[in-house]
Amino acid sequence: MDTRIGFGWDSHAFKAGVPLRIGGMTLDHPEGLAGHSDGDVLLHAITDAMLGAVSAGDIGSFFPPGDPRWKDADSAIFLNLAMEELQHAGYRIANVDTTLILAAPKIAPIAGEMRARVSELLGIEIDQVSIKAKTPEGLGLDHVAQCHAVVLVERVQEPDELKSMSAVIESQRQLEDVVDDLLASVHGVPKKRTISPVYDTEDIT
Ligand SMILES: [Zn+2]
Structure with a gap:
Protein backbone atom coordinates (compact mmCIF):
# COMPACT_ATOMS: atom_id res chain seq x y z
CA MET A 1 0.00 0.00 0.00
CA VAL A 156 -6.53 5.61 -4.23
CA GLN A 157 -6.05 6.44 -7.88
CA GLU A 158 -3.46 6.78 -10.56
CA PRO A 159 -1.75 10.15 -10.11
CA ASP A 160 -0.50 12.28 -12.99
CA GLU A 161 2.98 10.82 -12.82
CA LEU A 162 1.73 7.26 -13.29
CA LYS A 163 -0.61 8.44 -16.07
CA SER A 164 2.39 9.80 -17.96
CA MET A 165 4.18 6.48 -17.34
CA SER A 166 1.18 4.68 -18.83
CA ALA A 167 1.33 6.98 -21.86
CA VAL A 168 4.98 6.09 -22.33
CA ILE A 169 4.19 2.38 -22.14
CA GLU A 170 1.32 2.80 -24.60
CA SER A 171 3.51 4.66 -27.12
CA GLN A 172 6.16 1.92 -26.78
CA ARG A 173 3.48 -0.69 -27.51
CA GLN A 174 2.35 1.21 -30.61
CA LEU A 175 5.94 1.49 -31.80
CA GLU A 176 6.49 -2.23 -31.27
CA ASP A 177 3.27 -2.98 -33.15
CA VAL A 178 4.54 -0.99 -36.12
CA VAL A 179 7.91 -2.78 -35.97
CA ASP A 180 6.20 -6.18 -35.63
CA ASP A 181 3.98 -5.46 -38.60
CA LEU A 182 6.99 -4.48 -40.69
CA LEU A 183 8.92 -7.58 -39.64
CA ALA A 184 5.92 -9.78 -40.30
CA SER A 185 5.37 -8.33 -43.75
CA VAL A 186 9.04 -8.48 -44.74
CA HIS A 187 10.19 -11.70 -43.09
CA GLY A 188 6.99 -13.49 -42.13
CA VAL A 189 8.04 -13.31 -38.45
CA PRO A 190 5.05 -13.98 -36.20
CA LYS A 191 3.97 -11.17 -33.85
CA LYS A 192 5.33 -11.43 -30.37
CA ARG A 193 3.76 -9.96 -27.28
CA THR A 194 5.52 -7.31 -25.55
CA ILE A 195 5.84 -5.07 -22.57
CA SER A 196 4.48 -5.82 -19.13
CA PRO A 197 3.65 -2.90 -16.81
CA VAL A 198 6.65 -1.64 -14.88
CA TYR A 199 4.59 -1.18 -11.72
CA ASP A 200 1.98 -3.13 -9.83
CA THR A 201 -1.50 -1.82 -10.64
CA GLU A 202 -3.40 -4.04 -8.23
CA ASP A 203 -4.18 -1.41 -5.60
CA ILE A 204 -4.97 1.35 -8.10
CA THR A 205 -8.69 1.80 -8.66
ZN1 LIG B 1 -4.50 28.95 12.93
Missing part, protein backbone atom coordinates in the same frame (compact mmCIF):
# COMPACT_ATOMS: atom_id res chain seq x y z
CA ASP A 2 1.31 3.42 -0.96
CA THR A 3 1.04 5.70 2.06
CA ARG A 4 2.35 9.09 3.10
CA ILE A 5 2.24 10.98 6.38
CA GLY A 6 1.69 14.67 7.19
CA PHE A 7 2.20 16.72 10.32
CA GLY A 8 0.58 20.01 11.29
CA TRP A 9 0.84 22.37 14.25
CA ASP A 10 -0.96 25.61 15.10
CA SER A 11 -1.49 28.02 17.98
CA HIS A 12 -3.84 30.90 18.74
CA ALA A 13 -4.12 33.21 21.75
CA PHE A 14 -7.36 33.41 23.70
CA LYS A 15 -9.26 36.67 23.30
CA ALA A 16 -12.41 38.03 24.94
CA GLY A 17 -15.45 38.89 22.87
CA VAL A 18 -15.17 36.26 20.13
CA PRO A 19 -16.81 32.83 19.96
CA LEU A 20 -14.58 29.82 20.71
CA ARG A 21 -14.41 27.65 17.59
CA ILE A 22 -12.61 24.30 17.84
CA GLY A 23 -13.13 21.29 15.57
CA GLY A 24 -15.84 23.05 13.56
CA MET A 25 -17.92 23.53 16.73
CA THR A 26 -18.75 26.62 18.78
CA LEU A 27 -17.88 25.88 22.41
CA ASP A 28 -19.42 27.48 25.47
CA HIS A 29 -16.53 29.53 26.91
CA PRO A 30 -16.01 33.19 27.93
CA GLU A 31 -13.14 33.65 25.44
CA GLY A 32 -12.50 32.62 21.87
CA LEU A 33 -9.32 32.32 19.81
CA ALA A 34 -7.85 35.38 18.13
CA GLY A 35 -7.14 34.98 14.45
CA HIS A 36 -7.78 36.37 11.02
CA SER A 37 -10.20 33.51 10.39
CA ASP A 38 -12.38 31.92 13.09
CA GLY A 39 -9.15 30.77 14.82
CA ASP A 40 -10.07 27.07 14.75
CA VAL A 41 -6.70 25.75 15.93
CA LEU A 42 -7.68 22.07 15.45
CA LEU A 43 -8.89 22.44 11.86
CA HIS A 44 -5.82 24.54 10.99
CA ALA A 45 -3.44 21.86 12.31
CA ILE A 46 -5.32 19.12 10.41
CA THR A 47 -5.33 21.24 7.24
CA ASP A 48 -1.55 21.70 7.44
CA ALA A 49 -1.06 17.98 8.10
CA MET A 50 -3.15 17.08 5.03
CA LEU A 51 -1.31 19.56 2.81
CA GLY A 52 2.00 18.34 4.21
CA ALA A 53 1.15 14.71 3.45
CA VAL A 54 1.12 15.47 -0.29
CA SER A 55 3.82 18.20 -0.18
CA ALA A 56 1.26 20.83 -1.20
CA GLY A 57 2.54 23.71 0.92
CA ASP A 58 0.73 25.01 3.98
CA ILE A 59 -2.40 26.87 4.96
CA GLY A 60 -0.63 30.25 4.77
CA SER A 61 0.44 29.71 1.15
CA PHE A 62 -3.19 29.19 0.10
CA PHE A 63 -4.83 31.64 2.49
CA PRO A 64 -2.55 34.61 3.30
CA PRO A 65 -3.53 36.01 6.73
CA GLY A 66 -3.97 39.57 5.41
CA ASP A 67 -6.47 38.59 2.70
CA PRO A 68 -9.85 40.21 3.56
CA ARG A 69 -11.73 37.26 1.99
CA TRP A 70 -10.66 35.04 4.90
CA LYS A 71 -11.55 37.51 7.68
CA ASP A 72 -13.57 35.53 10.25
CA ALA A 73 -13.78 32.71 7.71
CA ASP A 74 -15.18 29.31 8.71
CA SER A 75 -12.07 27.11 8.81
CA ALA A 76 -14.01 24.28 7.14
CA ILE A 77 -13.13 26.18 3.94
CA PHE A 78 -9.43 25.50 4.57
CA LEU A 79 -10.16 21.85 5.26
CA ASN A 80 -12.05 21.59 1.96
CA LEU A 81 -9.10 23.03 0.09
CA ALA A 82 -6.79 20.47 1.68
CA MET A 83 -9.23 17.67 0.75
CA GLU A 84 -9.17 18.85 -2.88
CA GLU A 85 -5.37 18.85 -2.86
CA LEU A 86 -5.35 15.30 -1.45
CA GLN A 87 -7.81 14.09 -4.09
CA HIS A 88 -5.87 15.83 -6.84
CA ALA A 89 -2.73 14.01 -5.71
CA GLY A 90 -4.65 10.71 -5.69
CA TYR A 91 -4.77 10.10 -1.96
CA ARG A 92 -7.42 9.68 0.71
CA ILE A 93 -7.20 9.87 4.50
CA ALA A 94 -6.46 6.65 6.37
CA ASN A 95 -6.61 8.27 9.83
CA VAL A 96 -6.10 11.52 11.69
CA ASP A 97 -4.63 11.86 15.19
CA THR A 98 -4.57 15.16 17.07
CA THR A 99 -3.57 16.57 20.45
CA LEU A 100 -5.00 19.87 21.66
CA ILE A 101 -3.05 21.70 24.37
CA LEU A 102 -5.10 24.23 26.29
CA ALA A 103 -5.92 25.09 29.90
CA ALA A 104 -9.69 25.39 29.35
CA PRO A 105 -12.33 24.44 28.47
CA LYS A 106 -12.14 20.70 29.14
CA ILE A 107 -12.23 18.84 25.82
CA ALA A 108 -12.66 15.25 27.08
CA PRO A 109 -16.44 15.54 27.73
CA ILE A 110 -17.06 16.77 24.17
CA ALA A 111 -14.29 14.89 22.34
CA GLY A 112 -16.78 12.36 20.94
CA GLU A 113 -19.00 15.06 19.51
CA MET A 114 -15.96 16.87 18.12
CA ARG A 115 -14.67 13.67 16.47
CA ALA A 116 -18.09 13.21 14.86
CA ARG A 117 -18.04 16.79 13.55
CA VAL A 118 -14.49 16.56 12.17
CA SER A 119 -15.14 13.17 10.54
CA GLU A 120 -18.27 14.65 8.95
CA LEU A 121 -16.25 17.59 7.59
CA LEU A 122 -13.62 15.19 6.21
CA GLY A 123 -16.14 12.70 4.82
CA ILE A 124 -14.62 9.80 6.78
CA GLU A 125 -15.71 7.52 9.63
CA ILE A 126 -15.51 8.66 13.23
CA ASP A 127 -13.08 5.85 14.09
CA GLN A 128 -10.63 7.40 11.63
CA VAL A 129 -10.44 10.57 13.75
CA SER A 130 -8.74 10.85 17.15
CA ILE A 131 -8.92 14.00 19.28
CA LYS A 132 -6.96 14.12 22.52
CA ALA A 133 -6.37 17.07 24.84
CA LYS A 134 -3.82 18.05 27.45
CA THR A 135 -3.27 21.07 29.67
CA PRO A 136 -0.08 23.11 29.15
CA GLU A 137 1.58 22.03 32.40
CA GLY A 138 4.69 24.04 33.18
CA LEU A 139 4.64 25.93 29.90
CA GLY A 140 3.13 29.19 31.18
CA LEU A 141 0.80 29.15 28.17
CA ASP A 142 -2.61 29.19 29.82
CA HIS A 143 -3.86 31.88 27.43
CA VAL A 144 -2.89 30.00 24.30
CA ALA A 145 -4.45 27.03 22.53
CA GLN A 146 -2.14 24.78 20.53
CA CYS A 147 -2.81 21.73 18.39
CA HIS A 148 -0.62 19.02 16.88
CA ALA A 149 -2.01 16.80 14.11
CA VAL A 150 -0.75 13.86 12.08
CA VAL A 151 -2.56 12.48 9.05
CA LEU A 152 -1.83 9.20 7.28
CA VAL A 153 -2.98 9.11 3.66
CA GLU A 154 -3.18 6.21 1.20
CA ARG A 155 -3.16 6.20 -2.57
